[in-house]
Amino acid sequence: MKSFVLALALALLPALPALAAPAVPPELAQVQQRVARPALLRADFVQEKQVAGFRNPLRSQGQFVLAQERGVIWRTLKPFPSDVVLTRDRILSRQADGSVQVEVDGRQQPALRAINAMMFALMSGDVQAMSASFEVRAELLPNNGWRLHLTPRSAMLAKAFASLQLEGDQYVRKVEIEEANHDRTRLSFDNFRLAPPLAADEARSLE
Template structure:
């Protein structure tokens, strides 16, 4: 299974287990003030997954499109071309050459609908949304930078995650997910752009 789909599976479990509680405060407000609110954000990613007991990490890289009103297109270019599209109602995984396709329908798995919001929160630095599932601690950094440390609120979440952290400035630059088994995924975002502000015709079709 695509590594990104595995990460989504962990996030789906988070969505199912998360308590309906939010505690916005001064720290959360700092991040809200510094992170850009954009309709469409494009960029590149490098992802390393360090599996406990293995010397070398699993590496992948590619590009993404985050559209606030549609979802996320996550296109892996290396080591194997593939694409995952996350919308409000489904997760679609496919090979770029069209040779295979896996679709998970949110109408059959209602909890999946929460994955969209969690993905947006991680990629857009939505501290208030993340505070529904985690205790959030924020550190202000120079040049309008920030770092968030996230600790699971519930014992059930703690069985999945040890900790999460995000850092950035106007945008989220890095996400680190430490699972309870000590596997660590680091995602670094680069070449981020808010333009063009609308999806292209091709990007729009890929959400369909």
């Protein structure tokens, strides 16, 4: 998860500020209506990254917590424990030994708020925010399901990503990223829950 978050951050830093979200077409608005936006959301994730030249994908799994207006904590449990924390002002990683490294600092990169908005958009299915950086095509599926196909609007973003695909219903269930170098990352989410509230250590991480 760390590699995906940082790749997205580095790609969006120079690209997002100049872009404005276009009006949302009716079919995208229907997707927006189907997606829940709870104040706090927890779920389990599995990530598989297929790297060119390797037969088997690199697999990791863990949990995340999304606190609206505060940030996201990605907690990888296997194969190696680590955390990635995204807030308004920074992206940092924390290793199993407790060491912390600031990967992107908002004091040096004012566009970090745009990255924050983009990560929230991907996790929560916020079509309006995604439309600022991607051409978005929607499919409406049975049982209130949906699928979004995203292609980068800017040449800068296209250097990192060829396309993204999101699928879900009330929540985002699957994300597939095809990088410009043809590596692929697949994320699947399940066991969604709205509780418990942020623990003390989680709240401190998001300050």
